[in-house]
Amino acid sequence: MKNTFxxxxxxxxxxxxxxxxxxxYQLAVLKYNGGGDYYANPTALPNLIxxxxxxxxxxISADVPYVEVGSQDMFLYPMIHMTGHGNxxxxxxxxxxxxxxxxxxxxxxxxxxxGMDEFIRVEIKKVFPxxxxxxxxxxxxxxxxxxxxxxxxxxxxxDGKRPQAFGIIxxxxxxxLYTVETDLSDGWEDQPVHNDxxxxxxxxxxxxxxxxxYAFME
Numbered sequence: 001m002k003n004t005f006x007x008x009x010x011x012x013x014x015x016x017x018x019x020x021x022x023x024x025y026q027l028a029v030l031k032y033n034g035g036g037d038y039y040a041n042p043t044a045l046p047n048l049i050x051x052x053x054x055x056x057x058x059x060i061s062a063d064v065p066y067v068e069v070g071s072q073d074m075f076l077y078p079m080i081h082m083t084g085h086g087n088x089x090x091x092x093x094x095x096x097x098x099x100x101x102x103x104x105x106x107x108x109x110x111x112x113x114x115g116m117d118e119f120i121r122v123e124i125k126k127v128f129p130x131x132x133x134x135x136x137x138x139x140x141x142x143x144x145x146x147x148x149x150x151x152x153x154x155x156x157x158x159d160g161k162r163p164q165a166f167g168i169i170x171x172x173x174x175x176x177l178y179t180v181e182t183d184l185s186d187g188w189e190d191q192p193v194h195n196d197x198x199x200x201x202x203x204x205x206x207x208x209x210x211x212x213x214y215a216f217m218e
Contacts, residue, residue, distance in 0.1 A: 024059045024060060024061045025058065025059060025060045025061065025078065026060065026061045026063065026064075026065070026076070026077060027045060027049065027060060027061075027064060027077055027078075027079050027080070027081065027212075028064060028065050028066065028067040028074070028076075028077040028080050028081070029045060029064060029065070029066050029067070029080070029081050029082070029083075030066075030067060030069055030080050030081065030082040030108070031066040031067060031068045031069065032068075032069050032082070032084075032088050032089070032090065032094075033069075033088075033089050033090075033091070033094075034086070034087040034088045034089030034119070035086055035087045036084040036085065036086035036087045036088050036115075036116065036119070037084045037085055037086060038066070038082070038083070038084050039066070040083050040084050040085060040113050040185075041083055041113065041185045041186060041188070041189050043188075043189045043190045043193065044081075044083070044185040044186070044188035044189045045064045045081055045185075045188070046062050046064055047188045047189065047190065047205070048188045048205060048208045048209070048212070049061070049062055049064070050062065051188075051205045051208070051209060052208075052209050052212055052213075055146070055209060056146060056209055056212070056213060058212070058216075067080065069090060069094040069097065069098055070091065070093055070094040070097050071097070072097075074097065074098070074101045074106065075101060075104065075106065077106070078105070078106060078107065078215065078216065079106070079107045079108075079109065079212065079215045079216070080101075080106065080107070080108050080109070081109050081111070081185070082108060082109065082110045082111070083110070083111045083112075083113045083116075083185050084113055084115075084116055085113050085114055085115035085116065086115050086116070086119070087119050088116060088119040088120055088123050089119075089123065090123045090126050090127065092126070095123070095126040095127045098127050099127045099128060102127075102168075102170070102175035102176060103170060103175070106175075107174075107175065107176070107177075107215035108175070108176045108177070109176075109177045109179070109211055109215070110124075110176065110177070110178045110179070111179045111182075111183070111184050111185045112178070112179065112180045112181070112183075113183060113185060113186065114156070114158050114183065117180055120178065121133065124168065124176070124178070127168075127176075128168050128170070128176075131168050131169065131170060133166040133167065133168060133178060134166060134167060134169065135164055135165065135166055136165045136166065136167050136174075136177075138150050138151045140165075141214060141218060142165070142174070142177065142210055142211060142214045143165075143207075143210065144210075145209070145210040145213040145214055145217075146206075146209060146210065146213060147206035147207065147209060147210050149203075149206075149207055149210065151163065151165070152164065152165050152179060152182045152184070152207065153182065153184075153187075153200075153203035153204065153207055154181070154182060155182055155183045155184060155186055155187040155196065155200050155203065155204050156182075156183035156186055156187075156194070156196075158181060158183070159181065161181045162181060163179070163180065163181045163182035164179075164180045164181060164182075165177060165178070165179050165180075166178040166179075166180065173218075174214075174218070177211060183204075184204050184207055184208055185204075185208075186204070187200055187201050187203065187204020187205065187208075188201075188204055188205060188208055
């Protein structure tokens with residue numbers, strides 16, 4: 001109980017201190033071990049932030065740092081984004097730190113950039129051994145924030161499977177969103193990177209805005 005209280009206090013004080021110092025929110029990208037390209041899609045989150053600042057009246061910094069999964073700096077950010085194509089490995093200490101971050105109020109969005117799925121399902125079990133990833137129904141509030149969706153939009157085809165949104169829910173709260181077979185963060189990138197049509201980029205950014213809005217307000 002004392003540990004939980006400390007973590008919640010740390011998250012609140014750290015985040016409030018940052019907002020007071022900078023006059024804005026800040027998000028981060030998760031840096032993890034295992035050889036996977038945690039640095040994939042470098043323009044994605046800055047573009048999503050610009051879109052949200054313009055369409056949701058948010059005040060989020062365009063500066064997006066990388067934060068190591070085992071670092072206490074993680075607690076400075078209300079939402080952390082994770083992506084990549086390959087292997088992911090969490091040490092026991094890193095898994096505990098990530099779990100404590102989410103239990104203390106932080107929100108993690110994992111977007112499979114194609115190739116992460118077989119690894120992330122194993123590693124997320126280290127973080128929440130007693131919680132299963134469950135598929136979110138189409139009526140979940142995350143699909144119906146400012147923008148209305150009937151489930152995840154399909155941005156890239158890859159294996160041609162349907163896009164799916166999975167979540168880790170703790171005490172009724174969605175603490176982790178895992179998006180698969182959609183490639184939302186590819187759709188957030190600068191248009192020339194993937195040459196996605198305007199409608200696909202719009203769908204990706206709108207769904208990203210819903211995720212951010214849900215993470216901040218629910």
